[in-house]
Amino acid sequence: MADDTTTPIARDKMGRYHRTPEAIARDAEAAHLYFEVRLSYRQIAEHFGWKNHTSALQAVNRALRDVAEPTKELRDRRDCELQFLWDAAMDIYNQRHIVVSHGQVAKMNGEPIEDHSPKLQALEQMRKINAEWRKLHGSDAAVKADVTVHEVTQQDLELQEMIREAKAHTQAEEQQILDGGTDG
Template identity: 35%
Template sequence: MTANDDTPDNYEHRERPRDGRNRFVRSMDNVRRDAEAAAYWAEHRCTYQEIADRFGYYDRSQAWRGIQAAKRDVALPAVTKLRQTEAEQLDALYLMALEIIERNHVVVSHGRIVYGDDGKPLPDDGPRLQAIQTALRIRDQYQNLHGLKQPAKVEHTGGVKFEIVGVDPQDLT
């Protein structure tokens, strides 16, 4: 057999399609095989090597990964629904914040509108600024929900210098 054969034994050695983040994309055949392997493993509680041999995985670690993928697949619809619900709630809150941002707010003191020298109500930017901050926090939550944030990278250069105060360096030798 060559590395290009479509047999399960050689599957892991073939070039597989990748997504935009350079991660492997699972085919429907893999999803089915992983689900069958997970069901068999749950029923028989055999070794991962036995799963690999029975279902055509390259080795026991690939069998383990397949079973883990099947577990994620089972939870995926519930997680997707939860994310959708959360996103809808965040969208509604964001629209409310935008409505507040777009309104005209006037300064009120002791229950009365405050007017300027020109006779027009004085604008109050406080509610608008609070709504902007709220909208930004909602966007932050939306980004967290969908995993859009990149982890912060911290670079450190240089070394650490220790200084012992009150001790003569000659006494240390």
């Protein structure tokens, strides 16, 4: 069953579903509302009458995929948003958090007990922000490798051994010359 952001859909001759031009335009408008007007996903969902914010998120993501490569301006804006989120998470991580129980600061041996939960939550958010940043900049893209396979034969191994022996012999002769003697 299609979500509420892809209705109207159409089928091609092979029976596959495709988004109609109306759905594509609506997704583009959702992206405009998110990036330009700065509405939240929940506000976008309400604007279109969708059931929840996930539908708005999916519409914005489809609109971004429709663009072959996001423009530098959109990428830079998203980069700034991610930097803001990173800085906010880092601020939370760097603060000292204490345990409060029943409205009172919890203490052990007269010292406030430190609460590590906010720091761990901040680290988790930073991990997610980092993943988004890597996606935005293509750091997780597959790496193409040019590999050449060379079969090593017994003759190759014998040649390598002859070269090693010749180098060792030459080095011994050079050392003998440097030592000033010739045994001939």
